[in-house]
Amino acid sequence: MSEDDDPDLAAPPQNLALVTFGTMLATVMQALDTTIANVALPHMQGSFSATLDQIAWVLTSYIVAAAIMTPPTGWLAARFGRKRLYLTSVAGFTIASVLCGAAITLPQMVIFRLLQGVFGAALVPLSQATLLDGYPREKHGYAMAIWGIGIMAGPILGPTLGGWLTENYNWRWVFYINVPVGALAFFIISAFVPETRRNRGLGFDVFGFVAISLAIGCLQMFLDRGELKDWFGSTEIVVEAALCGLFLYIFLVHTFMAERPFISPSLFADRNFSVSLLVIFVIGAILYSTLALMPPFLQNLLDYPVVTTGFVIAPRGIGTMIAMILVGRIIGPVDARLLLAIGFALAAVSLYWMASFSLDVGIRDIVMSGLVQGIGLGFIWVPVTAIAFSTLDPSRRTEAAGIFNLMRNIGASAGISIVTALLDRSTQVNHEQIGSVITPYNLLLRSPEIERVWDIHNQFKAAALDAEITRQAAMIGYINDYKMMTVLAIVSIPLVLLLTNPRQKEMPKEAPAAIE
Numbered sequence: 001m002s003e004d005d006d007p008d009l010a011a012p013p014q015n016l017a018l019v020t021f022g023t024m025l026a027t028v029m030q031a032l033d034t035t036i037a038n039v040a041l042p043h044m045q046g047s048f049s050a051t052l053d054q055i056a057w058v059l060t061s062y063i064v065a066a067a068i069m070t071p072p073t074g075w076l077a078a079r080f081g082r083k084r085l086y087l088t089s090v091a092g093f094t095i096a097s098v099l100c101g102a103a104i105t106l107p108q109m110v111i112f113r114l115l116q117g118v119f120g121a122a123l124v125p126l127s128q129a130t131l132l133d134g135y136p137r138e139k140h141g142y143a144m145a146i147w148g149i150g151i152m153a154g155p156i157l158g159p160t161l162g163g164w165l166t167e168n169y170n171w172r173w174v175f176y177i178n179v180p181v182g183a184l185a186f187f188i189i190s191a192f193v194p195e196t197r198r199n200r201g202l203g204f205d206v207f208g209f210v211a212i213s214l215a216i217g218c219l220q221m222f223l224d225r226g227e228l229k230d231w232f233g234s235t236e237i238v239v240e241a242a243l244c245g246l247f248l249y250i251f252l253v254h255t256f257m258a259e260r261p262f263i264s265p266s267l268f269a270d271r272n273f274s275v276s277l278l279v280i281f282v283i284g285a286i287l288y289s290t291l292a293l294m295p296p297f298l299q300n301l302l303d304y305p306v307v308t309t310g311f312v313i314a315p316r317g318i319g320t321m322i323a324m325i326l327v328g329r330i331i332g333p334v335d336a337r338l339l340l341a342i343g344f345a346l347a348a349v350s351l352y353w354m355a356s357f358s359l360d361v362g363i364r365d366i367v368m369s370g371l372v373q374g375i376g377l378g379f380i381w382v383p384v385t386a387i388a389f390s391t392l393d394p395s396r397r398t399e400a401a402g403i404f405n406l407m408r409n410i411g412a413s414a415g416i417s418i419v420t421a422l423l424d425r426s427t428q429v430n431h432e433q434i435g436s437v438i439t440p441y442n443l444l445l446r447s448p449e450i451e452r453v454w455d456i457h458n459q460f461k462a463a464a465l466d467a468e469i470t471r472q473a474a475m476i477g478y479i480n481d482y483k484m485m486t487v488l489a490i491v492s493i494p495l496v497l498l499l500t501n502p503r504q505k506e507m508p509k510e511a512p513a514a515i516e
Contacts, residue, residue: 015192016134020143022188023127024150026090029181030123031154033062033097033116035291036162040171047171048106056228061110063413064220065117068213070406071263073122074399077129079202082398083195086126087186092119094182101175124151125401130193132389132397138332144385145328152287152320152374152381159295160310167307208254208262215247219410223417231421263403267392273400275498276388277407279340282492283380284408285415286347286485290316290354290373292416293423297478298366301359301471312363316370323378336383340496343383346376348489355482359475387499419481426477427470434469 037044037058045055077085096115103109128147135143165173222240229237255261268274294313298304304312327339350373357365385404392400 018188018192019134020131020146022185022192023130024146025181025185026086026123026189027127027147027150028154029178029185030093030120031151032158032161033120033178034154035158036174036177037062039159039162039295040166040174043166043171044109048109050106054106056225057106057110058113060221060224062113062117062120063224063409064217065114066121067117067216067220067406067409067413069118069121070125070402070409071212071216072209073125073402074396075202075204075262076122077126077196077398078199079204081195081198082126082129083189083193085122086130086189086193089119089122089126090182090186090189093123094178094186096120097175097178097182101172122402124405125398128385128401128405129398132401133394137390140390141331141336141382141386142328145324145382148324148378148381148385149321152317152324152377157310157314157317159291160307160314163307163310203260205258205260205262208251208258211247211251211254212262215244215251216406216410218244218247220413223413226417227420227424263399267396267400267403270391272387272391272499273389273404275495276384277404279380279384279492279495280388280404280408281411281414282488282495283377283384284411285418286351286489287377288412289415289419289481289485290351293419293478293481294370297357301474301478302361312366313370315367316374319371319374320378320381321374323375324382327379327382331383331386335501336387337496337499337501339379339383340387340499341493343376343379343381344489344493344496346372346379348376348486350376351482351486351489355479355486357475357479357482359471391500419485422484423474423477423481426480427474430473430476431469434473435466438465438469 041055041058044050044058048055073085093116096112096119099112100109100116103112127150128144131143131147132140161177162174165171165177218240222237222244225240226237231237232241251262255263255265291313295309298309298312323343331339350369353365353369353372388404389397389400
């Protein structure tokens with residue numbers, strides 16, 4: 001009898017608390033790196049003497065590599081063992097972080113960020129699958145609450161931590177901070193996380209993987225560089241959009257015709273999982289779009305320092321953590337679909353609140369609206385992650401987790417690209433409309449009080465007037481973005497009706513992860 005078939009190998013983790021802690025370390029480390037480097041980009045740009053277009057590849061390379069390597073997580077875990085893949089990913093990510101911190105030239109940094117994305121792609125789906133297998137089904141809501149805290153806290157705390165490290169040390173510590181975290185996570189995972197059985201004969205659909213990788217890569221490039229290149233006014237963006245559509249079409253045709261496709265269509269036959277993908281796409285868009293909009297709003301329009309900006313945004317993360325802990329405890333007796341509806345309602349309320357902001361908005365409104373949004377997202381995150389995997393066969397969790405997290409990332413990329421494009425376009429349009437009334441014939445501009453500050457006949461006062469018009473136009477742009485996301489949150493509520501209550505369906509037989 002081979003080691004893969006030995007029934008005595010099946011066993012739960014020996015120390016669930018340490019397994020949870022180790023997986024959370026890996027999750028937070030990867031989640032932090034999605035945003036922690038953003039605030040350090042201007043400092044990197046100076047170090048590498050790079051243009052804005054060139055330094056953007058530091059972010060683009062990581063995003064594209066992580067997106068491409070997320071789908072094959074399930075196959076890699078099944079073929080080589082989840083623990084082996086987990087340890088390889090943690091070690092590779094940590095080493096790549098050291099190389100990023102030590103990079104001397106921009107090409108080196110881009111290559112090392114690609115490696116970070118390649119090794120980091122599997123960390124989040126592996127941590128999710130590990131916790132789902134480690135905890136009994138009745139505690140899956142609690143397990144996903146813990147996992148969600150790491151996923152949600154990372155992007156929120158990333159800019160704050162990155163700003164503090166850059167300001168007090170230098171940008172290289174944004175990457176070096178991963179070393180102690182990665183080393184501790186590697187030790188705990190190697191000591192306490194059980195290995196799963198390996199399927200050494202599992203085939204790999206190379207054609208399907210190449211097709212979906214090219215589609216995802218082109219999509220991420222399209223979303224990430226669209227604003228920088230003026231969208232469809234750029235030949236590059238048109239080509240990327242066309243190639244994305246072409247490779248996606250090829251992948252879909254191949255998937256439904258191949259005997260053993262890269263991603264089995266039967267996975268999407270589970271209604272809860274398929275609908276949950278739409279929900280997590282929306283949540284990724286709302287969460288990351290808000291995080292992308294708020295720092296420049298606070299820093300550029302309200303003149304908040306970087307560190308203060310981080311502290312003002314932090315209550316959103318606190319609200320999320322509180323909500324997740326609460327929902328993790330009540331999700332058993334309370335219908336998860338009701339919690340989802342409450343979460344979307346709270347998210348809509350907070351976004352509508354933000355749509356009422358002005359250039360005179362007080363810190364109390366910013367903090368409280370962020371807190372409400374954080375609570376709403378917490379009410380959504382735990383139920384949707386629990387429902388998504390509730391009716392799936394346990395053997396398919398790692399593969400499903402990869403697709404689940406890929407949809408979250410694509411939602412984030414799409415959301416950020418859309419709100420950024422609308423903000424820029426709205427700012428330009430409103431600047432033109434407001435500026436159209438700035439003429440020598442406007443009697444309001446000729447009053448002594450106004451002329452002391454703004455005077456179109458004085459070079460410096462005219463520049464001050466133009467800067468104020470830009471601020472007002474940008475404020476209208478932010479309001480329009482928040483209004484759009486308010487509508488998105490409201491129209492997403494009916495998705496809850498498409499989900500089924502897991503307690504009303506026959507569950508797949510629970511099978512603990514086998515160790516080798």
